[in-house]
Amino acid sequence: MSPFTTAAFEAALARAVDAEHVAVKGGVFPAFHVAPASAAEICEVVVACREHRVPLHPAGVGGRPSYAPDDRPRVVLATRRLAQVVQLDETSLLVEAQAGLGGLELERILARRGLSVGDYPPVVLSSTLGGILAVRTPGKSSARHGFFEDAVVAVSAVLANGRLVHTRLAPRRATGPDLARALCGSEGIIGIITSAVLRVHRKPEARFLGAYLLPSIDAAVSAVLLALREEVMPSGLRIYDSEEAGAHFEGLVLPEGQALLVAGTAGPTDLAACDRDLLGSAVVAEGGGETDLGLAELWWRRLHAGEPTPAPAPALQVMARPSRLRAVYAAVKAAAAIAGAAARAHISRFDVDGAVVFFTFCRDGHVLLAADAGALVASCAAAADTAGGWLLGARATKLDSYLLALKRAVDPDGIMNPGVLG
Numbered sequence: 001m002s003p004f005t006t007a008a009f010e011a012a013l014a015r016a017v018d019a020e021h022v023a024v025k026g027g028v029f030p031a032f033h034v035a036p037a038s039a040a041e042i043c044e045v046v047v048a049c050r051e052h053r054v055p056l057h058p059a060g061v062g063g064r065p066s067y068a069p070d071d072r073p074r075v076v077l078a079t080r081r082l083a084q085v086v087q088l089d090e091t092s093l094l095v096e097a098q099a100g101l102g103g104l105e106l107e108r109i110l111a112r113r114g115l116s117v118g119d120y121p122p123v124v125l126s127s128t129l130g131g132i133l134a135v136r137t138p139g140k141s142s143a144r145h146g147f148f149e150d151a152v153v154a155v156s157a158v159l160a161n162g163r164l165v166h167t168r169l170a171p172r173r174a175t176g177p178d179l180a181r182a183l184c185g186s187e188g189i190i191g192i193i194t195s196a197v198l199r200v201h202r203k204p205e206a207r208f209l210g211a212y213l214l215p216s217i218d219a220a221v222s223a224v225l226l227a228l229r230e231e232v233m234p235s236g237l238r239i240y241d242s243e244e245a246g247a248h249f250e251g252l253v254l255p256e257g258q259a260l261l262v263a264g265t266a267g268p269t270d271l272a273a274c275d276r277d278l279l280g281s282a283v284v285a286e287g288g289g290e291t292d293l294g295l296a297e298l299w300w301r302r303l304h305a306g307e308p309t310p311a312p313a314p315a316l317q318v319m320a321r322p323s324r325l326r327a328v329y330a331a332v333k334a335a336a337a338i339a340g341a342a343a344r345a346h347i348s349r350f351d352v353d354g355a356v357v358f359f360t361f362c363r364d365g366h367v368l369l370a371a372d373a374g375a376l377v378a379s380c381a382a383a384a385d386t387a388g389g390w391l392l393g394a395r396a397t398k399l400d401s402y403l404l405a406l407k408r409a410v411d412p413d414g415i416m417n418p419g420v421l422g
């Protein structure tokens with residue numbers, strides 16, 4: 001191993017990516033910001049990091065940077081210069097794109113050909129492809145198109161030894177475990193994703209929206225689960241409790257306890273209409289009925305056309321399996337009441353694993369921001385956890401032992417995004 005000096009290391013990085021794409025920030029423990037333009041350049045950066053035992057942190061848009069404050073020299077590797085569509089196969093409905101390409105840009109390129117990455121929540125559009133694949137969250141799943149990683153047909157990545165690997169792009173890959181799967185959600189600890197081949201979809205021929213009133217949150221959840229069990233594939237779904245509906249839709253007053261369900265279906269016209277009708281039947285079966293379509297239209301514009309939502313960001317997000325959704329909602333409401341506050345919620349991001357409940361807390365008629373309600377949020381989070389929910393937005397604090405063993409085997413020097421995933 002070469003002794004570390006800032007100058008020698010900076011020179012090694014400059015050989016890899018050209019001096020103009022290396023910036024050194026900070027003093028005693030500098031952060032070396034590099035922006036490679038190719039997978040080959042990433043290989044060289046990784047080799048330099050390994051040689052000098054310098055931790056390496058990939059960064060997409062940088063919404064959730066993985067590096068800790070200055071405590072030792074480190075490299076922050078931006079993928080922004082890897083932002084091309086490499087190949088688009090319209091017959092096979094496959095696109096190969098580089099890791100630094102933004103979701104919105106990819107969607108724009110596909111839209112010109114009548115294609116789309118799919119009906120995923122808008123967070124996908126504001127992330128890079130590498131960031132989308134590196135972090136698996138419910139924000140990247142949809143009832144209609146499943147989990148984003150299911151669209152991944154092949155991945156290219158640079159491993160900790162500086163080797164570039166390409167997982168096999170062939171129907172029914174039959175040999176060995178699927179490294180592409182392991183790379184998705186690995187947050188850069190196994191490899192730096194350089195590009196991926198994704199399955200894409202034709203833009204839907206028709207889209208329908210619906211708005212429904214149901215006698216309770218339980219009934220609304222039951223209606224949605226009934227429809228999903230019947231293999232309805234909505235492009236979007238959201239349930240609001242009565243308080244949340246009042247906060248999100250000016251002038252809307254629902255009797256206490258009732259729930260608003262808004263839904264979108266999409267696809268070939270007949271299929272989209274069929275999904276809409278099955279959902280409507282499930283609503284009727286749970287004692288509900290149609291209401292003002294304008295509510296669903298406004299919800300959709302907020303989600304996909306940038307119209308602002310008039311409410312602060314929820315203070316607590318909890319994922320729950322279908323069977324635990326109602327229990328989690330009730331447990332947090334009860335815990336908030338014990339703490340002298342009120343909880344209101346909407347439920348969305350439905351997929352086969354369940355959905356996410358987004359809670360907002362109020363006291364004396366005022367919304368409490370997460371930063372000002374630490375103890376309340378903590379007690380509600382504990383109640384949600386006991387009821388079978390999974391808290392979102394936090395990094396894993398402990399990696400499963402078999403993943404830890406894998407991480408140590410592929411990255412014995414611990415340079416690949418240390419500090420994430422336990």
Ligand SMILES: Cc1cc2nc3c(=O)[nH]c(=O)nc-3n(C[C@H](O)[C@H](O)[C@H](O)COP(=O)(O)OP(=O)(O)OC[C@H]3O[C@@H](n4cnc5c(N)ncnc54)[C@H](O)[C@@H]3O)c2cc1C
Nearest residue numbers: 058060061062063064066127128130131134137139188193
């Ligand atoms: C722990 C965690 C939980 C999150 N939970 C949610 C959630 O519940 N709902 C939601 O909508 N969003 C969530 N996000 C936001 C999520 O970060 C974004 O949806 C998206 O991943 C950010 O993309 P980005 O391009 O900004 O990536 P960045 O914020 O730059 O990076 C995100 C992570 O991915 C790594 N990474 C980036 N690019 C690559 C690459 N090419 N190869 C390997 N690793 C890479 C980074 O080192 C970092 O660890 C969460 C993020 C994190 C980190």
